[in-house]
Amino acid sequence: MRTCAESFAGYFLRPLGREHGENLLPRGLDITFCDQAFLIAGGLIWNLYFAGIAILVGFFLATGVALAKFSERAWLNRPASAFVFVFRGSPLFIQFFFFYSAFVLLPRAGLEIPLGFTTLTLHTSALTTAQVGALIVLILNTTAYSAELFYGALRAIPKGDLEAADAYGLTGLGRFRRIVWPNMLRLAWPSYTNEAIFLTHSTTLVFLSAFPARQQSGEAFYYARYFVDQTFNPFVAYPLVAFYFILLTLAIIAGFGLVNLRLNRHLPRPQRARIRFRPQYIR
Template structure:
């Protein structure tokens, strides 16, 4: 216990980095996922094939390989990247971690949204068209909000998976919760005390995320519940 109390500051900074990486890549992944999901539903092959290739590659390969490909693999193209002025970005593990996690979660989220878009009842789209909505307006007012609502339960799972995946960034030297734990273990040899402690922190974070989503779902399902007795 003394080990944990004595290094609370380091654990706290690790926790902050874990949460920060999760939130930033989640936001970037979400921004990416919506257009990819729409492209995936497009009819023209030039539109859906790239979107399909992207989601297929990122969902079919391990996150660890993707991380290494970005962080170590970029070194093979150092000269080209330097010429393009991008090397300052790719030599930073923080940037590579964010980029890879965002691309990874973007691919999963796009598939989840696609399911949501497909789940929008045809009748609602027909009703909107009958009201004179078309194209962008139809998507903005009817399809996307409904798809978001339908995708929410699956999306909460993806958020939990992403939170846990961020532990991999410790392998490319970032000091997230897992990274801090590994450094402290190398110094103190208190293996299971420290791992069990951070395991409990991850567990608490996971159930906090699930609780937040349950609250959001509760709010969004107000029209499905019975009115309170007057």
């Protein structure tokens, strides 16, 4: 029977690959509570990877899509509106399957792009892995939802602020940086916090979808299902996953709450928007 120290050394970094821990996962009667606790906790590394990069990249993409949708130019707002509608109107789980099927159809040798003086080869093999392909899906999905939040915030910016900007002679980039951008973030941030939480929870779908877990390297819920299949006891692994995600959710609320205070620092305290966790059961 392994000690907790041995379980930590053998399994905490095991989700990163076999070279970072035991070659095989624990099985049958050899599974201890510490094995489950540390291996599931280690799987959160991938949840943080998927969520962190998707939120970071999706934030900037969503800003551009929201501005395009808010634009009066049809060649900008129509494609942006269509993009948002498609990704908000279809289930994330289906998007995983669709993109995996599309990535598999790409030539394994890569796509060759002739440039005249040379040929550029884009390698496509990595797109069928969860670490790349599923990440792209998460980025596109959160971009669509976040863009809709930012678009609503753009429409809600007080006209008085825009008139004041015009009075001071602010135009173009200066107007956007000093007036539009801060107001958009301030108005959208509480809802955007919920989007970040929901996206983090959605990372548990990655290895339930078509994207394979290579060398038994998966995220927290992947290992929880593995332990349930081995022990036939769902009352240890699943509560552990829920507990870890509750802690992760509290950390997101705290971090985003600090940003929210920063965005609303100029307002009187009673008028400052507070972040409240409101889970989205239907998306």
